[in-house]
Amino acid sequence: MTALSPASALAGRAAFRILDPAAPVSELTSLLHRAYAPLAAMGPRYMATHQSDAVTRERAASGECWVARADGGIVGTILFKPADRTAGSPWLDRPEVASLGQFAVAPEWQGTGLGARLLDLAERRAAETGAKEIALDTAEPAEHLVALYRRRGYRFIEHTQWSHTNYRSVIMSKPVRSGRAAA
Numbered sequence: 001m002t003a004l005s006p007a008s009a010l011a012g013r014a015a016f017r018i019l020d021p022a023a024p025v026s027e028l029t030s031l032l033h034r035a036y037a038p039l040a041a042m043g044p045r046y047m048a049t050h051q052s053d054a055v056t057r058e059r060a061a062s063g064e065c066w067v068a069r070a071d072g073g074i075v076g077t078i079l080f081k082p083a084d085r086t087a088g089s090p091w092l093d094r095p096e097v098a099s100l101g102q103f104a105v106a107p108e109w110q111g112t113g114l115g116a117r118l119l120d121l122a123e124r125r126a127a128e129t130g131a132k133e134i135a136l137d138t139a140e141p142a143e144h145l146v147a148l149y150r151r152r153g154y155r156f157i158e159h160t161q162w163s164h165t166n167y168r169s170v171i172m173s174k175p176v177r178s179g180r181a182a183a
Helices: 006-012 026-042 053-060 114-128 143-151
Strands: 015-018 064-070 073-081 097-105 133-139 155-160 169-175
Touching: 015 114, 026 053, 026 073, 026 097, 053 097, 064 114, 073 114, 097 114, 114 133, 133 143, 143 169
Parallel strands: 097 133
Antiparallel strands: 015 064, 064 073, 073 097, 133 169, 155 169
């Protein structure tokens, strides 16, 4: 049996659950602001850099808002939207395309594998809901994020310009594998 690295062991301590719709969201909003702060410093105005608790609640209610909890708090999150709730561009409007968004890992947990586990969870949920593709969007200038998603098998589909951002977005997608991915 292979021993886990200290970082992998840390990520393994996180427990995943869907955010309770009645739960306060201020802790989640704070996590998003902290996790996206380095991106904000680069210039892109991602919604998660400045959204209010009301916007966090609205976005969480638009799909399955998963949170990773450890050490008494939220250390990561991802929003999965099944195909019937995914929309906004020609690709995202397709009936077989699910999506993910509002993806964040607390700065002190970045590099532990927690983000990979959150992505695995969203990709698994896409398969479980019958989607053929899972898509995401990110800022075109965030080349490190585009490269990260490419390494995970996502490919460029199209550009779009959201009304709430100051950058052009890259829509990326990958086929959903049948079967179950590890979470």
